[in-house]
Structures are given as C-alpha cells and as structure tokens.
Amino acid sequence: MDFIDFHTHRPTAEGVITPRSFGIHPWDVDNEAADSYEFFEKQYNTLFESADLVGECGLDKVCSSDWNRQMQLFEWQLRIARQMEKPVVIHCVRAFNELVQLRKRYGDGLWVVHGFIGTVEQARQLFRVGIWTSYGAALLDPRRTKVRDCLRDNPHPFLLETDDSEADIRAIYAEAASIKKKALAELKETIKNDYTTLLQHNRR
Numbered sequence: 001m002d003f004i005d006f007h008t009h010r011p012t013a014e015g016v017i018t019p020r021s022f023g024i025h026p027w028d029v030d031n032e033a034a035d036s037y038e039f040f041e042k043q044y045n046t047l048f049e050s051a052d053l054v055g056e057c058g059l060d061k062v063c064s065s066d067w068n069r070q071m072q073l074f075e076w077q078l079r080i081a082r083q084m085e086k087p088v089v090i091h092c093v094r095a096f097n098e099l100v101q102l103r104k105r106y107g108d109g110l111w112v113v114h115g116f117i118g119t120v121e122q123a124r125q126l127f128r129v130g131i132w133t134s135y136g137a138a139l140l141d142p143r144r145t146k147v148r149d150c151l152r153d154n155p156h157p158f159l160l161e162t163d164d165s166e167a168d169i170r171a172i173y174a175e176a177a178s179i180k181k182k183a184l185a186e187l188k189e190t191i192k193n194d195y196t197t198l199l200q201h202n203r204r
Helices: 026-031 037-050 067-084 096-106 120-128 145-153 169-180 184-201
Strands: 053-060 088-093 111-113 131-135 158-160
Touching: 026 053, 026 067, 037 067, 053 067, 053 096, 067 088, 067 096, 088 096, 096 120, 096 131, 120 131, 120 145, 131 145, 145 169, 158 169, 158 184, 169 184
Parallel strands: 053 088, 088 111, 111 131, 131 158
Antiparallel strands: none
C-alpha cells in the first residue's frame, strides 16, 4: 500500500502519492498583480482546474505581506475552491480566529491546515467547523511535545506530510503510528480512507 504525502515541496519517491495543488501563498501575495477577482480567476483558471487541491493559501500574521492583501487573495481562492468543489490546503500562522470566521462564510467543502503544530483543543475547534489538520516533520522531534500530544489525543481525521523538510514520509508515518499506538498498516489504511473522503467530499 502506498504512503500519502499530503503536502510536499519536493519530488516524491516511488510508492508515495501526493496530490497536485495550486495556490498563492500568503508570503507571495504582494507580488500578485491581479486587481479583481474576475481577472485573478481568468489568469489562473487552468492551474486551479488541473489541481486536486486549492493551496497552499491562507493567512500569516508573522510574515511581512500586507494583511488586507492576504485576506483578499485568500478569500478569492476560497471562492474558487467552492466553485470548483475542491478541498483547500491552508497555511495559517496566528490567525485561527480569522480562519474560523471565514469558514462560516465559505464552508461548503473540507479544508486542511497543513503543518499543524497547535494544541488538541485547537484541532478539535477546527474540526467542529469542518477543518482537518495535517502533521509533518515536527513529529520526529521528541522535544515537540505539544504537537506529539496533539496527534496522540486528537480523535479526528488527520493527514501526514513532509512540507519543505528533508524528512522521509515513511519515517513520519512510523512515528505517527508509534504516537497513536497503532500498527503501521492500520494507520496507512486509515489515512488512505480519510484522504479518499477528503477528495470525494467536495464533489458530492
């Protein structure tokens, strides 16, 4: 059975499946020249159409990008995701309250916060409004007790990823299985089923 690397910036190895995604990252919004939703949609329609997921896109209160521009382009991408019935992969830094509010306005399909390093309470709050979480290389660091405890105690669907790290997704799976006290084969089957649900949910 293949491993699923939900979000990565690197070529995937044999036996690893990763979805195709396209989006404008909040770090890059100041470089985006589109001045209207209609122009933005037309400019990128083919790329969004060919992707399995919209993103990564989102909000980041730590980066230098203009906040209003972040909100504008994120909302545009949420509109496209809803129109095209695609899941959304989200970059979110210190903006969970804003994310939950936007979910109430654009919450038709499933969203996933990638690289999640928050608490189990935050993960549960997100899940209640239809936002999943995905965990990455932080799980491999025994000092990252918060994210490891979050994965252990979070009963909701989750995904695994390498993002821009040099980590091997198979090592992340093995560590996640150990944290969850599950057999690796069982964890792979669970994530496969959840990933299938993610892709199919928005197309009902």
